């Protein structure tokens with residue numbers, strides 16, 4: 001009930017249709033209806049009283065949407081940001097997989113939220129005695145409370161109520177015949193307060209019994225079944241094959257985003273790479289800049305900054321062939337990619353340190369060097385035969 005009644009008239013009826021009729025008639029006559037009570041829902045009474053539609057569905061929608069959004073964000077954050085694990089080859093942000101949790105949380109928050117809103121809106125809270133309503137209103141009596149319209153005689157209205165079939169009609173309120181009815185605004189007594197706080201008190205009392213050390217379990221009732229088995233990738237692991245944590249990828253599988261080397265390390269494969277492998281990347285300024293950076297860092301040690309094979313460790317290292325030679329200029333792109341990846345003869349392969357794209361960037365820089373130094377130096381050392389067996393660096 002919304003309003004406190006400090007002055008009102010009440011009529012008690014024995015039949016629901018009488019209540020309905022009285023409510024309709026008295027409102028039509030201009031009196032203000034405060035409330036109607038009945039032991040069961042009376043059809044048509046909502047309309048007769050002029051109840052506005054409930055706003056609770058909006059509260060329900062708001063709570064449900066909160067559930068929807070938070071369930072999605074939680075799953076997105078855990079599976080995309082915080083702990084991305086590819087499952088069944090699906091994208092990390094797989095909304096269909098999130099739907100069950102989104103649905104559940106929307107329903108849960110919607111239901112709990114609307115119930116909570118109902119309590120707040122109707123000011124329901126724990127009481128230790130039910131509101132003292134009118135005798136029989138929970139059983140076989142139908143009661144209405146109203147205020148007479150301005151200037152209308154209270155006594156006349158009481159008569160009118162009886163006319164409409166009220167078995168009992170009374171005036172309530174401080175300045176009226178009897179005190180206002182007690183509509184349940186009871187205070188919580190000390191016993192009630194003590195009962196409400198009992199769970200909290202018991203919980204507090206139990207705290208000294210708990211383990212203070214967060215690393216130690218309190219009650220080991222599950223014989224350790226819930227205990228995790230933490231392990232780093234390189235730690236020995238008695239549970240997994242070969243006693244190791246990190247396992248090789250299953251046969252015939254390729255990790256997502258992994259580069260697959262299509263050519264072997266033999267000279268024949270180098271020739272085949274020259275024929276079959278094409279440069280997938282555009283030869284741009286940015287590409288050459290990246291290539292130059294890596295070339296100067298890695299290749300220039302032996303091949304020199306211009307590819308004339310006069311790097312700082314020459315001649316301590318067996319002279320590498322000039323990259324400005326007609327032979328090197330004529331190498332197809334795929335061949336040079338293969339040399340960078342797998343090496344050639346005395347030169348070690350750099351596939352383990354240079355990413356596939358970077359190999360093409362180096363090629364672009366090398367081509368620029370070759371264009372700049374168009375005349376190959378006369379004293380270029382004889383290039384080693386491409387078919388020379390590859391030796392370990």
Ligand code: HEC
Pocket residue numbers: 295298299300301302303317318319320321322323325327328336339340344345346347348350362366383384385386388
């Ligand atoms: C440690 C010294 C060294 C480094 C560093 C090095 N190379 Fe070489 N490179 C050689 C030697 C030595 C040869 C000749 C190998 C053989 O055929 O026996 C060679 C051969 C080559 C060839 C073939 C030339 C030909 O005419 O046969 C190319 C192309 C080449 N290197 C490119 C590169 C590139 C690109 C890099 C950087 C990623 C690089 N090298 C890094 C020593 C080096």
